[in-house]
Amino acid sequence: MKGVLLSGGTGSRLRPITHTGPKQLIPVANKPVLEYAIEDLKEAGVTEIGVILGNNGRDEIQELLGDGSKYGVEITYIVQGNPLGLAHAAGCARDFVGDDDFVMYLGDNILKSGVTDLVESFESGDYGAGIALQEVEDPQAFGIADVDDAGNVTQLIEKPDDPPTNLALIGMYVFSPAVFDVIDDLEPSWRGELEITDAIQSLLEDGHAIDSHVVTGWWKDTGKPEDILEANRLVLEDTALETEGTVEDGAETTGRIELHESATIEAGASVRGPVSIAEDTVIKSGTYVGPYTSIGANSELEDVHIENSVVIGDSTITASGRIVDSLLGRNANIESAERLLPEGRRLVVGENSQLKL
Numbered sequence: 602m603k604g605v606l607l608s609g610g611t612g613s614r615l616r617p618i619t620h621t622g623p624k625q626l627i628p629v630a631n632k633p634v635l636e637y638a639i640e641d642l643k644e645a646g647v648t649e650i651g652v653i654l655g656n657n658g659r660d661e662i663q664e665l666l667g668d669g670s671k672y673g674v675e676i677t678y679i680v681q682g683n684p685l686g687l688a689h690a691a692g693c694a695r696d697f698v699g700d701d702d703f704v705m706y707l708g709d710n711i712l713k714s715g716v717t718d719l720v721e722s723f724e725s726g727d728y729g730a731g732i733a734l735q736e737v738e739d740p741q742a743f744g745i746a747d748v749d750d751a752g753n754v755t756q757l758i759e760k761p762d763d764p765p766t767n768l769a770l771i772g773m774y775v776f777s778p779a780v781f782d783v784i785d786d787l788e789p790s791w792r793g794e795l796e797i798t799d800a801i802q803s804l805l806e807d808g809h810a811i812d813s814h815v816v817t818g819w820w821k822d823t824g825k826p827e828d829i830l831e832a833n834r835l836v837l838e839d840t841a842l843e844t845e846g847t848v849e850d851g852a853e854t855t856g857r858i859e860l861h862e863s864a865t866i867e868a869g870a871s872v873r874g875p876v877s878i879a880e881d882t883v884i885k886s887g888t889y890v891g892p893y894t895s896i897g898a899n900s901e902l903e904d905v906h907i908e909n910s911v912v913i914g915d916s917t918i919t920a921s922g923r924i925v926d927s928l929l930g931r932n933a934n935i936e937s938a939e940r941l942l943p944e945g946r947r948l949v950v951g952e953n954s955q956l957k958l
Contacts, residue, residue, distance in 0.1 A: 602720065602775075603701050604642040604650040604674075605694045607687065608635060608662050608708040625708040626661055627829060628913060630836040631859070631877045631895050633665060634823050638706045639672045641715040647704055648674045651697040653681050653690045686794030691776070692784040700778055705797075707772035711832050713818035713839065716773050722752075722814045723775040729809025730801050731775035734768040735816045743769035744798045746813060754811035757802045759790075768813075770798065771820050779809060826928045833911050834893040837875035846878070856892065879914065897931070905935075 608625045625635040642650055650669060654662060659680070669676030681693045691705055702723070704716060716733070723731035732754065734746055740761070747756040747765040758764065774797065783803040787795045805811050821832040842859035849868040856874030860866065864878045869886030872878075877895040884890055885903035894907055897914025906923040916933040918924070929935070 602647055602724075603698055603703040604647040605653065605691060605698065605703050605705045606635070606638055606642070606650055606708050607653045607690050607705065608655070608658075626658065626665060627823065628895065628897060628911070629711060629823065629829065629832045630840060631879045631897060634711060634832075635662065635665070635708050636672070637711050638708050639666070639669070639674060641712065641717075642704060642706060643672060643674050644715050645704065645717040645720045647720070649677075650674050651677045651679050651694045652708075653679050653693060655681055655684055684794075686789070686792075687797035688784050688787055688795035688800040691797065691800070692781060692795070695781045698778060698781075702775060702777050705774045705776060707822075709823050710772045710820065711823060711836065712771070712773065712816065712820045713835070714816060719773055719814045720775060723812050726812060727810065728775075728812040729777050729779050729804040729807075731812035731814065732801065733771050733773035733816050734813050735771050735820050736767050737769040738767070740764035740767045740769060745769055748813050752813050752815075754801070754805060754813050757798045757805070759796065759798050768815065771816065772822065774801075775812075777809070779807075780804060783807070827926075829911055829928055830893075830909060830926060833895055834909065837877060837893055837895070840875075842875060842877065852884075861898075891925075 626633045652666065663678060666676055677697055679693050679697055681690050704720060706716065719731055719733050732746060737743055741764060742760060744757060744759045745761055745764045745766060746754050746768045748754050748768065780800055783800050784795065787799055790796045801811060819835050821828055821835065823829050823832050842857040844858050844860040845862040846860035846864040848854055848866045851868030852866045853871040854866060858872055858874040859877040861878060861880040863880045864882045866872055866884045867886050870884045870888045872884060872890045873892055875892060876890055879896060879898040881898055882896050882900045887904040888902045889906040891908025893909045896912045900912055900914055900916045903919045904921050905918050908925050910924055910927040912929045913931045915931050916929060918935045920935045
């Protein structure tokens with residue numbers, strides 16, 4: 602079995618963060634989202650992986666992943682170009698996949714339980730496809746599956762007004778090569794895209810059995826800033842965190858703290874875990890770093906209170922105020938405005954930014 606990892610898309614819901622890089626490289630607990638997908642595929646025994654590239658961030662993704670050897674996998678890059686739908690992305694991998702079955706994984710998703718159970722369930726029968734499902738509170742906002750008592754899919758409906766179930770497709774699929782012929786015959790949806798739900802429905806109508814696996818652990822689509830923060834919280838809760846860096850005498854630390862060996866928590870600083878602090882970062886005196894916060898590499902924090910936030914890295918934060926529930930892009934520089942005249946807030950704000958002042 603092979604893997605197809607989707608890394609295209611424009612990341613429009615994460616602008617301005619994604620103006621300078623792809624959404625799949627935004628770190629959660631100081632690890633790019635894409636790396637979680639690579640690890641899940643490897644854990645499921647999938648080591649030949651085709652990475653689908655869009656128009657945004659091709660070089661950055663290839664620089665991070667390389668040939669895959671540092672993850673114990675073999676990576677082939679496939680250019681999709683314009684994002685014309687998930688089924689179109691899958692179709693781009695036809696030459697790479699050949700006659701093998703394959704797992705398709707959306708690279709901006711994080712799944713606590715991985716995809717091993719999904720793969721094993723598919724391999725246990727004769728299926729045209731297998732889909733990961735999760736119960737959701739708002740099924741009208743998702744592609745929804747209707748399944749029988751044996752877990753076989755009987756119908757797929759995209760964002761139904763009257764959903765038959767609350768089982769949503771969550772972006773992890775397994776396919777037989779039969780899906781490629783179906784994709785060739787698809788017509789674009791009203792969005793101008795080739796929809797993966799239409800492809801699976803066509804497989805069903807052609808007589809292929811469709812397996813389903815209901816995911817019981819958490820799943821996050823990291824497409825919006827609030828999703829990044831929630832995923833960061835969930836991962837920090839579930840991950841073993843080790844303190845390898847320097848904690849000076851006079852620093853106050855409680856809870857689980859991941860501190861890179863080159864990072865420092867100085868005397869007079871307070872850090873309350875779960876927290877992740879990356880390499881070459883200094884938490885200086887007077888700073889409070891609260892739970893569910895990740896501070897990226899090459900950053901310096903002083904006299905600031907920050908919690909439930911993600912600092913991507915290469916940042917200097919010396920504001921004396923309190924920062925909560927925030928996603929701060931690379932090279933963010935946040936200073937205090939005290940004693941500056943005229944009084945007022947001084948902002949340089951990118952497109953699609955969100956501020957609460």
